[in-house]
Amino acid sequence: MTDRTTPRIDNDIYNRLADSWWDENGFLHILKTLANPWRLPYFQRVIRHLEVEPRGRRALDVGCGGGLLAEEFATMGFVVTGVDPSEPSLDAARAHAAKKGLIIDYRPGYGDHLPFANESFDVVYCCDVLEHIRSWDAVIDDIARVLRGGGVFLYDTINRTTFSKLVVVKLMQEWRLTSIAPANLHSWDMFIKPRELKASLERHGLRSQDIRGMSLNVNPVQLVASARLYKTGRISGAELGRRLGAKEGSNLALSYMGYALK
Numbered sequence: 001m002t003d004r005t006t007p008r009i010d011n012d013i014y015n016r017l018a019d020s021w022w023d024e025n026g027f028l029h030i031l032k033t034l035a036n037p038w039r040l041p042y043f044q045r046v047i048r049h050l051e052v053e054p055r056g057r058r059a060l061d062v063g064c065g066g067g068l069l070a071e072e073f074a075t076m077g078f079v080v081t082g083v084d085p086s087e088p089s090l091d092a093a094r095a096h097a098a099k100k101g102l103i104i105d106y107r108p109g110y111g112d113h114l115p116f117a118n119e120s121f122d123v124v125y126c127c128d129v130l131e132h133i134r135s136w137d138a139v140i141d142d143i144a145r146v147l148r149g150g151g152v153f154l155y156d157t158i159n160r161t162t163f164s165k166l167v168v169v170k171l172m173q174e175w176r177l178t179s180i181a182p183a184n185l186h187s188w189d190m191f192i193k194p195r196e197l198k199a200s201l202e203r204h205g206l207r208s209q210d211i212r213g214m215s216l217n218v219n220p221v222q223l224v225a226s227a228r229l230y231k232t233g234r235i236s237g238a239e240l241g242r243r244l245g246a247k248e249g250s251n252l253a254l255s256y257m258g259y260a261l262k
């Protein structure tokens, strides 16, 4: 039951806004121009560093949404399966992959009940998903189960700090003049501190190897100005993501990404 002290999280957003995953003007498309340029080069670097040859290797995308990352992993040569509870998002993902001529197996499912046998994937990744699931520790448990021994787990999520409360919840979601995200997209109490995630990984047999942070290419004034431009329809979601210009850095106060080995 939800009360005043337990903020709600609205994961129905991914059903209602599923048409926006691949729409330049759409809200969910912001992830493509904001998050992908930050996390994808890092994941590719990790994969090269570990000398994983993508061709023919099985990769699982947990909480794949509209397939913004699944398509990138398929293009790298992985045999990709995507899992998500949102059927409209899976429909959008299937339609876009077909348009691009990519073969990706999209399946309905939840991260804590993955519909796969033990040790069936070489790579599993879960990006911008754990902070949307109260039982995220159970998701890590099931990811560890389906990952083969020696396999790699890649992730990104949002840290629970005063800074993330200010930027992700107050500025982006709550304040009338700057809010660009749907209400209850995020709930600050569900954000995850790196040490909490690291402990969960270790508990489930995944050895954390590295954690990297995010820095934005804008100062606070430019951040507010960009949010206003998007909110008033003067720039697209794609352009907003580009303007914020997320880059890899050492500061973990906002979002962070990393990898672990089984």
Ligand SMILES: C[S@@+](CC[C@H](N)C(=O)[O-])C[C@H]1O[C@@H](n2cnc3c(N)ncnc32)[C@H](O)[C@@H]1O
Pocket (backbone or CB within 6 Å): 011, 014, 031, 062, 063, 064, 065, 066, 067, 068, 069, 083, 084, 085, 086, 089, 109, 110, 111, 112, 126, 127, 128, 129, 132, 133
């Ligand atoms: C912010 S989106 C991230 C999508 C994608 N991973 C990306 O980064 O482009 C969060 C996704 O998590 C999915 N999700 C919500 N609850 C989930 C659960 N229990 N298990 C797996 N995925 C879930 C949502 O449907 C949504 O597609």
